[in-house]
Amino acid sequence: MFRPLFVFIGTRYTRAKRRNHFVSFISLTSMIGLALGVVVMIVVLSVMNGFDHEMRTRVLGMVPHATIESTEPINDWQSLATQVKQNPQVTAVAPFTQMQGLLTNNGQVSKVLLNAIDPALERNVSIIDNFMKQGKLDDLTPGSFGIVIGDKAATKLGVGIGDKVTFVAPEVSVTPAGMFPRMKRFTVVGIFHVGAGELDGYLGVTNLQDLAKMHRWKPDQVQGIRLKFDDLFQAPRVAWNIAQQLGEDHYYARDWTRTHGNLYQAIRMEKAMIGLLLLLIVAVAAFNIISTLVMVVNDKKGDIAILRTLGATPGTIMRTFMVQGTVIGVVGTAIGAVLGILAALNVSAAISALEGLIGHKFLNADVYFIDYLPSQVQSQDVVMVCAAALVLSFLATLYPAWRAARTQPAEALRYE
Numbered sequence: 354m355f356r357p358l359f360v361f362i363g364t365r366y367t368r369a370k371r372r373n374h375f376v377s378f379i380s381l382t383s384m385i386g387l388a389l390g391v392v393v394m395i396v397v398l399s400v401m402n403g404f405d406h407e408m409r410t411r412v413l414g415m416v417p418h419a420t421i422e423s424t425e426p427i428n429d430w431q432s433l434a435t436q437v438k439q440n441p442q443v444t445a446v447a448p449f450t451q452m453q454g455l456l457t458n459n460g461q462v463s464k465v466l467l468n469a470i471d472p473a474l475e476r477n478v479s480i481i482d483n484f485m486k487q488g489k490l491d492d493l494t495p496g497s498f499g500i501v502i503g504d505k506a507a508t509k510l511g512v513g514i515g516d517k518v519t520f521v522a523p524e525v526s527v528t529p530a531g532m533f534p535r536m537k538r539f540t541v542v543g544i545f546h547v548g549a550g551e552l553d554g555y556l557g558v559t560n561l562q563d564l565a566k567m568h569r570w571k572p573d574q575v576q577g578i579r580l581k582f583d584d585l586f587q588a589p590r591v592a593w594n595i596a597q598q599l600g601e602d603h604y605y606a607r608d609w610t611r612t613h614g615n616l617y618q619a620i621r622m623e624k625a626m627i628g629l630l631l632l633l634i635v636a637v638a639a640f641n642i643i644s645t646l647v648m649v650v651n652d653k654k655g656d657i658a659i660l661r662t663l664g665a666t667p668g669t670i671m672r673t674f675m676v677q678g679t680v681i682g683v684v685g686t687a688i689g690a691v692l693g694i695l696a697a698l699n700v701s702a703a704i705s706a707l708e709g710l711i712g713h714k715f716l717n718a719d720v721y722f723i724d725y726l727p728s729q730v731q732s733q734d735v736v737m738v739c740a741a742a743l744v745l746s747f748l749a750t751l752y753p754a755w756r757a758a759r760t761q762p763a764e765a766l767r768y769e
Contacts, residue, residue, distance in 0.1 A: 391689025403727025422577030469564035488543025503553030646753030682746020
């Protein structure tokens, strides 16, 4: 197969065993450094993608994309839902009522956001059914005063299925004997585990009619309706438009960006900044190729002079050493890409096994929004990393190749 002269010589220099073993060692370390830089970038970007994915699918799958609420209890939420569903971007609607308070049991206390739902409709807007460890949402029947809580809250309170917990509302009841906090006994009918400390520790779910009684409302009155969208990033704009159409004097909209938007934006910003910083590692490894090729040029001055006397042009000499440096970059990048993809696909299992081995959790759900290390390999990130490494490797070949092209045959052969 025909190959240009500069490709033939450049690849031959790459494969050949040099007299100067130090040059060979530097070349090898440049290749290894480039491969390690690519591995680290792919793994870290995959982990950041994992956090982004878990944030969108788990946390934002549990909390409302948006809600339409009123300052007064809503009597006919069905007709309101019918109007809202006319918007083509709204895929599902479900009623809800909320109340903050405390759950107590045997002296243990845990704060809770009690979210009252209709179990039949909640599945359309929430993925809580996917994370039920014990019990099921259908056990939240009207009048039973059942409650579903996260496993962290259950552990803290020391309760399981069938146990009783006391809900203390942030209101008081005035009686002839004085003022007393409003309390109600609930039965634990389900326990869920999302993996997010904020949800597993502080979210409780009960039936709409039961919480309406706590609010002293009619059984069919609700606080608002929860909306699910095709594109959750359109939620702020669409929800605001819906509230405008329904009448600002009676309804207002809230969306997920007010509760979890800062966390999501922080993840996206961290991915960009960490990617930029790690790119410097790849750049350092790539520019090690400069020192490698400079040494090779000094080692091959005699060969360069002979090629020049045989008619090779400065351009041919320059392209020869550019080929050699590019081969180092291509091989290092290819090895790094393969190892990086393998590492990214297995990093979650590896960290989980390490946590089990040493008995220590690296991610605390009280600090982070999940308690495990996620990873998701995205092809565009792999392509971006490999392209950046190859471009930097190519740029690193220009100066040494230019120096080789300027070699004068007479000067190089003077002492040969």
